[in-house]
Amino acid sequence: MKSQISQTAALGLLALLLLPFALYSVDFGQAGLRNDLDEPHYLRSTQWAANLAIFTHMVTGAVITLLIPFQLIGPLRRRAPGLHRWSGRLIAIAATITALGGLIYIPLRGTIGGWPMDLGFALYGLLTLGAALQTVRHAKAKRIAQHQAWALRFFWLAIGSWLYRVHYGLWYLATDGLWSNAEFTGAFDLAQNFAFYLPYLIAVELYLRRKR
Numbered sequence: 001m002k003s004q005i006s007q008t009a010a011l012g013l014l015a016l017l018l019l020p021f022a023l024y025s026v027d028f029g030q031a032g033l034r035n036d037l038d039e040p041h042y043l044r045s046t047q048w049a050a051n052l053a054i055f056t057h058m059v060t061g062a063v064i065t066l067l068i069p070f071q072l073i074g075p076l077r078r079r080a081p082g083l084h085r086w087s088g089r090l091i092a093i094a095a096t097i098t099a100l101g102g103l104i105y106i107p108l109r110g111t112i113g114g115w116p117m118d119l120g121f122a123l124y125g126l127l128t129l130g131a132a133l134q135t136v137r138h139a140k141a142k143r144i145a146q147h148q149a150w151a152l153r154f155f156w157l158a159i160g161s162w163l164y165r166v167h168y169g170l171w172y173l174a175t176d177g178l179w180s181n182a183e184f185t186g187a188f189d190l191a192q193n194f195a196f197y198l199p200y201l202i203a204v205e206l207y208l209r210r211k212r
Contacts, residue, residue: 004074011069014159018069021162022062029058050108057101060094061161067091068158071151085139092136095158099129113184113193120193127197128157149208156200164196 031037032055067087070076077084102125111117131154138147156163171180171188179187 008073008075011073015066015069018065018159018162021165022066025058025062025065025161029055029062032058047108050105053101053104053108057098057105060101061098063094064091064098064158065162068155072155088136088139091158092132095128095132095154099125099132103129111184113189116190117184117193123194124157124160124197127201128154128160131157152208153201153204156204157197160197160200163200164192167192167196 028037032051035051068091071084071088071091103122106118106122106125111121131150135147135150135154138144138150168180171177180189
């Protein structure tokens with residue numbers, strides 16, 4: 001009972017921490033969709049498809065980030081299973097749109113950090129899309145153990161964009177931006193192309209193996 005209370009409290013706190021990032025993403029994305037954004041890297045009038053892809057990616061990504069913690073709250077799942085299922089479907093649809101938006105944007109425009117960031121972010125998008133689809137697939141087949149395992153993987157991928165910024169915030173606080181630059185080509189920048197999601201996925205796999 002105490003562990004459930006602690007888990008619920010931790011997920012609720014996480015949702016509060018995610019809220020400012022989600023609101024910022026929605027505001028940035030909708031401004032871009034309305035062509036009301038002074039951001040030359042993102043906004044190029046001759047590449048409307050890239051603009052649509054990246055700004056839709058931001059808005060739907062915010063939906064995933066904000067809703068995903070509530071999917072893991074055990075008491076909420078048990079008391080409102082219908083809400084859990086429908087919000088899960090909404091999150092999966094948003095994840096599909098988010099991942100495809102990023103995967104369309106990368107070859108059309110490219111990321112700020114060049115091909116290393118392109119590679120890291122494209123892999124992140126593919127993993128997020130795969131985890132979302134697998135979570136839904138196992139849920140529909142009522143394979144609960146597999147559904148929960150994929151949901152845990154999806155959870156860490158879903159908050160990856162937020163973790164990316166947390167990593168940078170903590171790193172700059174601790175080192176004043178050592179091995180990082182505005183072009184995202186420093187040693188820390190290069191590591192971050194993968195470090196905001198791969199270590200968490202490895203930790204999840206180790207946890208699942210130990211649990212089995």
